[in-house]
Amino acid sequence: MQVTWKLPDGSKITADVSNGTNMMEAAVANNVPNVIGECGGSLACATCHVYVDAAWAAKTGEVDDFEDAMLDATEAERGEGSRLSCQIVAADALDGLTLIVPQA
Numbered sequence: 001m002q003v004t005w006k007l008p009d010g011s012k013i014t015a016d017v018s019n020g021t022n023m024m025e026a027a028v029a030n031n032v033p034n035v036i037g038e039c040g041g042s043l044a045c046a047t048c049h050v051y052v053d054a055a056w057a058a059k060t061g062e063v064d065d066f067e068d069a070m071l072d073a074t075e076a077e078r079g080e081g082s083r084l085s086c087q088i089v090a091a092d093a094l095d096g097l098t099l100i101v102p103q104a
Contacts, residue, residue, distance in 0.1 A: 001095040005032045005050070008103040019092065023085035023099060024048035034104045041086035043067065049074040052081040052088070053098035060088050060097070076102030 003026060004014040017026040027035035027048070036047035043066060052060050060083060063071070071082050085099065 001090050001092060001097070003090070003094070003097045003099065005030075005035070006053075006098060006100045007033065008101060017090040019090050021090045023050070023088040023090070023097075025086075026090065027085060027099075027101075032101060034101050035085060037086060039086075043070060043084065043086060046070050046074040046084060048085040049076060049078075049102060050083055050085045051079060051100040051102065052083050053100060054081060056094070056097050057081055059093055063087075074102075075104065 001017055002014060003017050004012050006012055013030055013032050015030040022041055024037040024041050028037055038047045039045040067084055067087050070084060071078050
């Protein structure tokens, strides 16, 4: 599948991502700034915070209670579409996904 990260400066990074890879891993592998993933995807930090483009929100799934609590610890303001990118897993249904990277 293909994913695009929109960066705070208006530029974009687009990459092919293998099914089963979470978006935090994909962002780190593609040098997406401001997506750090300090906990390695174990849902123990909020350093992989992104905003899911509204057109994709329903397809990326619901935020569970634990992710919801972790989103309260994000450095950037929590907003509509806030997700931890480690909780979004690449799948064919997400081909073309757009994620917005918050300002650090």
